[in-house]
Amino acid sequence: MKAKKKASAILLMITLAITMVMAAGIASAEPYRHPKTGLVFSDPVGSMKLVKTTDYEPLYAGLGTGISYRTGTIRADIFLYDLQKGPIPNGVSSPVVTNEFEQAITDIYSMEKQGTYKNVSMIIKKETVPIGGLKFLHSVLTYEQNNIKLISHLYMTGYGGLFLKLRVTYFTEAKVREEVNLAAFLSMIGDITKASSR
Numbered sequence: 001m002k003a004k005k006k007a008s009a010i011l012l013m014i015t016l017a018i019t020m021v022m023a024a025g026i027a028s029a030e031p032y033r034h035p036k037t038g039l040v041f042s043d044p045v046g047s048m049k050l051v052k053t054t055d056y057e058p059l060y061a062g063l064g065t066g067i068s069y070r071t072g073t074i075r076a077d078i079f080l081y082d083l084q085k086g087p088i089p090n091g092v093s094s095p096v097v098t099n100e101f102e103q104a105i106t107d108i109y110s111m112e113k114q115g116t117y118k119n120v121s122m123i124i125k126k127e128t129v130p131i132g133g134l135k136f137l138h139s140v141l142t143y144e145q146n147n148i149k150l151i152s153h154l155y156m157t158g159y160g161g162l163f164l165k166l167r168v169t170y171f172t173e174a175k176v177r178e179e180v181n182l183a184a185f186l187s188m189i190g191d192i193t194k195a196s197s198r
C-alpha cells in the first residue's frame with residue numbers, strides 16, 4: 001500500500017513538473033504590450049527570447065520601462081522613458097534627444113572609470129540610421145567586461161512622447177551569428193513602430 005502511495009506521489013510530482021515546464025514555455029512565448037505607446041514586443045525575436053520586462057517607475061519617476069531579450073551571447077534591451085522631461089519630441093532632431101544620446105555614451109565611459117568595463121573604444125561615434133520609418137542616432141563601441149570582448153550598439157530616438165533607447169551588446173567572438181539577431185531585432189522595432197504609428 002505504501003509503495004502505491006509513493007508511486008502515485010512521484011507520478012503526481014512528475015506530472016506537476018511537466019505541467020510547470022510547459023506553462024513556463026507558453027508564458028515565455030507571450031508578447032509584451034507597452035501600456036503608454038501600445039508597442040507590442042514579440043517573443044522570440046530571431047533566436048533571442050524575451051526574458052524580462054521591468055517597470056522602473058516605482059523606483060524613480062521618469063525611468064520608464066525596460067524590455068530585455070537574450071541568448072547566451074547577446075543582450076538586446078529596449079528602454080522607454082522620459083526622465084520627467086516629456087513629452088519627448090519624435091525623431092532625432094531635438095536637443096533633448098541628442099543630449100540623452102550623448103549622456104548614454106558618457107554613461108558607458110563612466111562604467112569604464114568604475115572598473116565595470118575595460119578598454120572602451122568608439123567605433124562609430126554618432127550617425128543617423130533609419131529603422132523602419134524612424135530615424136535613430138546610432139553609435140558602436142567595443143569594450144571588455146569580465147574578460148569577454150564585446151561589441152555594443154546604442155540607438156536613440158524620440159517616440160510616442162518618450163525616449164526610445166536600444167542597447168544591443170554581443171560577444172565579439174559571436175559577431176557573425178549575433179548580427180543576424182541584431183538585424184531581426186531592428187526589423188522587429190521597425191515593424192512595431194510602423195504598425196503603432198498608423
